[in-house]
Amino acid sequence: MTAASPRRPASRLRGPLVSIATVALCLLAAELTGRLLSPGASLLRWPNYIVQATAPDPEHGREMRHDPALGHVPVAGFTGLSRGRPVTFDTDGLRDHGRLGRGPVVLAMGDSYTEGYRVEDDATWPAALQGLLTRDVRNGGVRAYGVDQSVLRAEILVPSVKPATLVFAFIGDDIDRTELSVRDHVRKPWFEVAGDRLELHGVPVPTTDSRAEIGLWRRTLGYSYVLDSVLRRLGRDSTETWLGASRRQHGDGERVACLAIARLATLARTHAMSVLVVALYDDDTWRDEASRTHDRVARPPCWPARPGRASVRSIRSTRWRRRASRLSSGATTSTAISPALATRSSRGQSPRRCLLLKRPVRRANSARPMIARVALVLGSILLTLLAFELGLRAHRGVEWLTQWPNLVAAHRTMQVGQQRGRFVHDPLLGFLPKPGFAAGGVTYDDRSFRVVPDAPTPARPGRILALGDSYTHGDEVADADTWPAHLTTIDGRAVINAGVSGFGVDQMVLRGEAVLPSLRPEIVVLSLIADDLRRAEYKRAWSVGKPYFERTATGLELRNVPVPPWPAPGSTLEFSHILLGRSLLVDRVLQLLPWHEDWRVDHERALPSREGEKLVCPLMRRLADAAGATGTRVLVVGQYDKHVWSNPRRDAEHRRQTGLALDCARTAGFATLDTHSLLARAVAERGLDAIYGGWHLTPLGNRLTAEAIAAALSASYMPTR
Known part of the structure; x- marks a missing residue:
């Protein structure tokens, strides 16, 4: 035979180059299609949409200044036009109505809806409220503030303004803003929850602008109109991530908002003032059901109140008017707030109140533009996904472009074929090794036990029964290299290997109950890994039916027995497998995620x-009853799979679950052995590949495990009978 000629460098590069070219052409086609169909884009002009969106707002720079405590505050004494409308801030940085009120001071705090962003000075709701109450209403609202910043600003202003009443207004997005340290490229302070209190972070607030941190990939991909359109339509979170405009520190905004507002109660007691909390709604609330569902101010986060000392007042507004995506007049809001303030004094109610403005009904806009936008988004997504799919297939080989098998069905068919050669159906356990099977270094006797080849004559009387899964069975090693085979040599007693690959802890106990009366071993060694607890939650595993237990008021009830015959691989495919099972892209993506096996x-x-964790203790008690009937002592061993040593989170979770199982074993009166420290030391000294193969233990790893089990069997808590 002649040796195959080595592949030339050009041939090795052909596959990747074809993949890259295919993906690039499909993405370019999607980009050009999107630009042709959209009146807002051009084939000749290709701006960077991220750079455009993150350009400094000149109005913000003129009207707002940096503040080390709050991030930004109005420029004191500013007078000018904003979007063609007069905007004035007095010397304290408060929005100026242009006229002074009389009587006790009312201080209004909040975000842009309180400040009156994009409306005239006398058209804000605090200005309208002053006309209704004939009291001196001061407007301390600041655009883009979160609940946290509004509370901090109130704590700064109240000592100097000395209000008799504080009206604290917010929208649902103000709660989300408490989770951020940067919003719209403007830095801000933030709180974090520590127990039942708040810890302030990010102060003094840095003066640097976060726009310089956009990054290379955003500056490169920002020229794509289609990508920009798709990500902006996926929602506010994806838009902020795409633009890099915000930086989230935590996801605990609701608790932070509640604890922040609770600080107002302390402020109210200190300065002898009353507080009214008002929930407002932004324009997104009226656009679609998803926004209404997302809006979290349907139940305002008020501070805890004693019974009879607080109330929530619901008022249906008679009319809402909007201009330029904001309330063009504060009359509606102030009309709702005014009675709440009036009834407090006339009826002698507590000053602590929350006001909820109900959502008015708006007539839906025409659906045709929305349908066109949705169609564009869906078409762009499908074209992009198809490009990646074709690129992956071209990289795999030309034949993958013409053959599109269902990968899920093919994998299951292969797996069932392998199982049917090695296993047989069992009505109690679901499956057992085929009696008399011998292939690839794996041999079973006529009772479906794995053979221990060339076993020496037992040097000691009695027998040991090994129960477990593939780690007891000895997957990936020959008959003589399983830990039960090594234990026979080390301990001197005959060891029966009843481990079965794929067994859950429930099947181990059932097999022990089935063979204990006939074998009557001196000792049972039951070995498990953390995943065996999860397997107890299934009625079908690896395409094969199995029994399972269910907890009832009277104890454990065995279900799915007799176990039905094995189903055909294609008969158990779900609709998602039929729809997406042919996609190589889906299969590759899921390989990177923890859902590929499922x-x-x-x-x-x-x-x-x-639920498997809750079944372990009653299963151990059940095994104790069976072992007690034959005078058999039990050792439960905790083992660990290969991947715990490269994944600290998996390691911690598997140690927790294994520890839970061993605790249940000790409660049932069993001896226990945790092999984690043994294996950790062996991996550190000899390397992972010396102890583990593809997934299971190597001959060396099995021998170390057998030595540890032999030492545990000879310990004082495992006396000879």
């Missing part, structure tokens, strides 16, 4: 997640 492997859950 996607390709045929599991059917019978119990909710983590």
